[in-house]
Amino acid sequence: MTARPSDWDPRHYLRFSDERSRPFVDLLARVPGTPRTVLDLGVGPGHLVAAIHARWPDAVVTGVDSSPAMVEQARAEHGDEAEFVLGDLADYAPDAAPDLVVSNAALQWVPGHLDVLARWRDLLGRGPGARTLAVQVPANQDAPSHAILNELAATEPYARWTQGTARVHVHRAEEYLEVLAQPGWTVDAWETTYLHVLQGPDAVFTWISATGARPVLAALPDDVRPAFVEEYKARLRAAYPERAYGTVLPFRRTFVVATRD
Structure with missing residues (x-):
């Protein structure tokens, strides 16, 4: 299918899939125990359910995403691995608290998501048994890729469409x-910078146009967007x-794993 301009494009997002997947695997490696039920908030196209x-x-997995295109792709290609639900990460409420809530590179799009994490902490804190909340978010908002995007978007003729x-x-x-470090909880928080070596022409643009630059690109009219893209x-x-071996994209990410004792 072709995603709406305001929606996510699963196929574009899955470019550099190996590099995008590694933080999720590193996050799961720090989760203790053997959760029987897993809720993946911001599951995207569902490809990481395999991890x-x-x-x-034996875990029963439910994946939630606010993008109709992502949920459709996940159901079509991974429907036998998990249940996929269209929902808003800010207020999604399951019927029962899972053993593990995991969110990979999604909560950065939710304003006020510290309150969301506190709500999930409180939900997982009820009832018997150990439960874990594991989150990873990009922490590269000060990188040149984003600084250049914001600077260019704030200039005319683009600013009239990109404001907001x-x-x-x-x-x-x-x-x-x-x-998350409340009484009765053990929290592991850390940051890691990955040095992704990307292949292909304009590799950093290909990467960020599927994620961080997507809202700006979608806001620009069709007759204005090409000039913006070329300058960007x-x-x-x-x-x-670009070097002989590829283009290096340093990418810092923040991780937190909170487990109720």
Whole structure:
């Protein structure tokens, strides 16, 4: 299917799938125990459900995403691995608390998501048994890729269309720790910078146009977008020069795993 301009494009997102998947695998590696029920908030096209089953083969997985295109793709290609639900991450409420709530590179799109994490902490804190909340969010909002995007989008003739477009909301690891490190909980929080070596022309643009730059690109009219794209590509090439072995994209991410004792 062809995604609406305002929706996510699953096929575009799955470019550089190996690089995008690695933080999720690293996050799952820090989750203790053997959860029987897993809720994946921001499941995307569903391709990472396989990583959950690789770690816990018998886990029953429910994936939630706010993108109709992502949910449709997930159901079509991974419907036998999990149940996929269209829902808003900010207020989704399951029938019963799962053993594990996991969210990979999704909550940065939810304004005020510290409150969302506190709500999930409280939900998982009820009833018997150990439960875990595991989250990973990009922490590269100050990187050249985003700085160039914001600077260019704020200039004319683009600013008239890009004002008010969605921006990521990311907090320091210490803030996530502060929200989740309540009595009765053990919290592991850390940051990692990956050095992704990307292949192909304008590789950084290909990466970010599927994620962080998507709201700006979608906001621009069809007759204006090409000029913006060409200027953005040129500035990205200067900031991230292509080398003989590929283009290096440093990408910092924040992780937090909170387990009720």
